[in-house]
Amino acid sequence: MDKTWNNKAWFMVLPVLLLVAFSAVIPLMTVVNYSVQDTFGNNQFFWAGTEWYAEMLHSERFHAALLRNLFFSFIILAIEVPLGILIALNMPRKGWGVPVCLVLMSLPLLIPWNVVGTIWQVFGRVDIGLLGRTLSMLGINYNYVQNPLHAWVTVIVMDVWHWTSLVVLLCYAGLVSIPDAFYQAAKIDGASRWAVFRYIQLPKMNRVLLIAVLLRFMDSFMIYTEPFVVTGGGPGNSTTFLSIDLVKMAVGQFDLGPAAAMSIIYFLIILALSWVFYTVMTNYDAER
Amino acid sequence: MSVAEDKLMAERKGKIDERSSMQNAQTALARTMRRRGEESRFWWLIPTLYIIFLMLPIYWLINMSFKTTAEILSTFSLWPVKPTLHNYAVIFTDPSWYSGYINSIIYVVMNTVISVLAALPAAYAFSRYRFLGDKHLFFWLLTNRMAPPAVFVLPFFQLYSAFGLIDTHIAVAIAHCLFNVPLAVWILEGFMSGVPKEIDETAYIDGYSFPRFFVKIFMPLIASGIGVACFFCFMFSWVELLIARTLTTTAAKPIAATMTRTVSASGLDWGVLAAAGVLTIIPGALVIWFVRNYIAKGFALGRV
Numbered sequence: 001m002d003k004t005w006n007n008k009a010w011f012m013v014l015p016v017l018l019l020v021a022f023s024a025v026i027p028l029m030t031v032v033n034y035s036v037q038d039t040f041g042n043n044q045f046f047w048a049g050t051e052w053y054a055e056m057l058h059s060e061r062f063h064a065a066l067l068r069n070l071f072f073s074f075i076i077l078a079i080e081v082p083l084g085i086l087i088a089l090n091m092p093r094k095g096w097g098v099p100v101c102l103v104l105m106s107l108p109l110l111i112p113w114n115v116v117g118t119i120w121q122v123f124g125r126v127d128i129g130l131l132g133r134t135l136s137m138l139g140i141n142y143n144y145v146q147n148p149l150h151a152w153v154t155v156i157v158m159d160v161w162h163w164t165s166l167v168v169l170l171c172y173a174g175l176v177s178i179p180d181a182f183y184q185a186a187k188i189d190g191a192s193r194w195a196v197f198r199y200i201q202l203p204k205m206n207r208v209l210l211i212a213v214l215l216r217f218m219d220s221f222m223i224y225t226e227p228f229v230v231t232g233g234g235p236g237n238s239t240t241f242l243s244i245d246l247v248k249m250a251v252g253q254f255d256l257g258p259a260a261a262m263s264i265i266y267f268l269i270i271l272a273l274s275w276v277f278y279t280v281m282t283n284y285d286a287e288r
Numbered sequence: 289m290s291v292a293e294d295k296l297m298a299e300r301k302g303k304i305d306e307r308s309s310m311q312n313a314q315t316a317l318a319r320t321m322r323r324r325g326e327e328s329r330f331w332w333l334i335p336t337l338y339i340i341f342l343m344l345p346i347y348w349l350i351n352m353s354f355k356t357t358a359e360i361l362s363t364f365s366l367w368p369v370k371p372t373l374h375n376y377a378v379i380f381t382d383p384s385w386y387s388g389y390i391n392s393i394i395y396v397v398m399n400t401v402i403s404v405l406a407a408l409p410a411a412y413a414f415s416r417y418r419f420l421g422d423k424h425l426f427f428w429l430l431t432n433r434m435a436p437p438a439v440f441v442l443p444f445f446q447l448y449s450a451f452g453l454i455d456t457h458i459a460v461a462i463a464h465c466l467f468n469v470p471l472a473v474w475i476l477e478g479f480m481s482g483v484p485k486e487i488d489e490t491a492y493i494d495g496y497s498f499p500r501f502f503v504k505i506f507m508p509l510i511a512s513g514i515g516v517a518c519f520f521c522f523m524f525s526w527v528e529l530l531i532a533r534t535l536t537t538t539a540a541k542p543i544a545a546t547m548t549r550t551v552s553a554s555g556l557d558w559g560v561l562a563a564a565g566v567l568t569i570i571p572g573a574l575v576i577w578f579v580r581n582y583i584a585k586g587f588a589l590g591r592v
C-alpha cells in the first residue's frame with residue numbers, strides 16, 4: 001500500500017512514544033549512568049569510564065554465561081522448529097479437531113512462567129513427580145538438582161513443552177493460507193509428498209517461520225524465570241544463563257557497575273539481533 | 289420444432305453434461321487433495337502424542353491439587369485416592385492467597401486497556417502514513433519487545449520508588465507497557481494494513497470527521513485485530529513475573545509471586561501450591577477459547 005507523507009501522524013504516535021519512553025528510556029539511562037561510575041556506598045559516585053566494560057568483556061564468567069545461553073538457544077531452535085513444522089503439517093484442517101488442537105496446544109503459552117517452572121520442578125522430582133518417579137523406576141538415576149546433564153535436559157524439555165506450540169501455531173497459520181489450487185496443481189503434476197512440502201508448503205511458510213525462529217531465539221536468549229525456578233541456575237553454574245547471571249549480580253551481590261555494564265552489552269547484542277530481524281522482515285515485505 | 293433448434297438443444301445439453309462431469313472430476317480431485325497429508329492413515333498420531341506430552345505435567349498438577357500434602361508425600365498414585373477440596377478451600381478463604389489473584393487481574397486489565405488504547409492511533413499512523421523517522425521509531429518500538437526484562441529490574445525499582453509508586457497496581461501496569469505497547473502496535477498495524485485505504489477516503493468524502501470515522505467505521509472493521517491485541521497484552525502481562533515481583537511487596541503482589549514465597553516459607557505445602565498453579569491456568573484457558581480462530585494470526589503479528 002502506498003502511504004501518504006504526513007508529518008502530523010506524529011501526534012497519533014505521541015502517546016505510545018511517551019509511554020514507552022517512560023518505561024524504556026529513563027531506566028536505560030539509569031543503567032548507562034551506573035555503568036560508567038563506581039561507588040563505595042553512601043550514594044557517592046565516582047567516574048569510572050569504560051573500566052566496567054573492559055572488565056566485563058574480559059570476564060570468564062560473562063563469556064561462560066554467554067556461551068551457555070547461545071548453546072541453549074541453538075538446541076532449542078534445532079528441536080522446536082522441525083518439531084513444530086512436523087506437528088503443524090499433521091494437524092487437522094477442518095472439523096472439531098481444529099479448535100480442540102488449537103486450544104489445547106496454546107495452553108502452555110498462557111501459564112505464568114514461574115508456574116511453568118513449578119510444574120516441571122514438581123513433575124521431575126523423584127519422590128512425588130510423575131516423570132522423576134517413572135525414570136527412577138526404569139532404573140535411571142535421574143536427579144536434576146545434582147547432575148548438570150539432567151538439569152540441562154530438564155530445562156530443554158521444559159522449554160520444548162512450553163514454546164513448541166508457538167512454532168506450531170505460526171506454521172499452521174501459514175499452511176491454512178495456502179489455496180487448494182496449489183495442491184491440485186501439484187497433484188496433476190504427480191508431485192511427491194516431499195516435493196509438495198519442499199516447493200509449496202515450505203515457501204509459503206517462509207515468512208511465519210522467520211517470525212517463529214526469531215521470536216524463539218530472542219525469548220530463549222533472555223530466558224529467566226523458568227530455569228530459575230527449576231534449577232536456580234545450578235547445579236553449580238551449569239544452567240546460569242545471561243539473565244540469571246545478571247539478576248544475581250545486580251540484586252544478589254549489588255555490584256551495580258559490572259551489572260550495568262553487562263546490561264548494556266547484553267542489550268547491544270539484542271539490539272543487533274533485532275536489527276537483523278527487522279531488516280529481513282521489511283525486505284521480505286518489500287519483495288511481496 | 290425445427291431441426292436447427294433440435295441441434296442447438298442437443299449441443300447445449302452436451303455442454304451441460306460436460307460441465308457437470310468436469311465439476312465431478314474437480315470435486316473428486318479436491319476430495320483426494322483434502323487427504324493430502326494422510327497417505328499414511330496415522331497422521332493424527334503426531335498431534336495426539338504431542339497433546340498428550342503437553343497435558344501430562346498439567347494433569348499431574350491437577351492430580352496433586354486434589355490430594356492432601358500428606359497423601360502426596362506418602363503414596364504415589366495416578367489419581368487422588370481420597371479426593372479433597374481442602375487445598376482450594378485454603379486459597380479461597382485466605383486473603384493472602386486470593387488477593388494475589390485480584391491483584392494480578394487488576395494490573396493485567398489496566399495494562400491491557402492502556403496498551404491497546406495507546407496503540408490504536410499509533411498503529412493507524414504507521415499503517416496509513418509516512419512521516420519523519422517512522423521506520424526508526426518502529427524499529428525502536430520493536431527493540432523494546434526484545435529487551436530482556438532482567439536489564440530493567442533494578443532501574444525500574446529506582447524509578448518507581450522515586451515516584452512513590454512501588455507496590456501499586458498502576459506501577460506494574462505501566463512497567464508492562466514496555467513490551468506490551470510495541471506488541472499491540474505491531475499486531476494492530478498488521479490487521480489495519482489489511483483494510484483497504486479506499487474505505488478511509490470514502491468516509492472522509494462522506495463527511496466523517498477523523499475521530500468519528502475511526503470509532504464508527506474503522507474500529508468495527510478491525511474488531512478481530514483489537515480482540516487479538518487485547519488477548520496478547522493480557523497474556524504477556526499475565527505470564528510475566530520478574531518485573532511484577534520487583535515492583536510489588538504486599539498490596540499489589542501478583543499471585544505468581546505469592547506462590548514462590550509460599551514454596552520457600554511454609555515448609556512446602558505441595559497440595560496448596562498445586563491448587564494455586566491450577567487456578568493460574570484457568571484464566572488463560574478461558575481467554576484462549578474466545579480468540580481460538582485468530583490466535584495463530586496474532587502470533588504472526590497480524591502478518592500471515
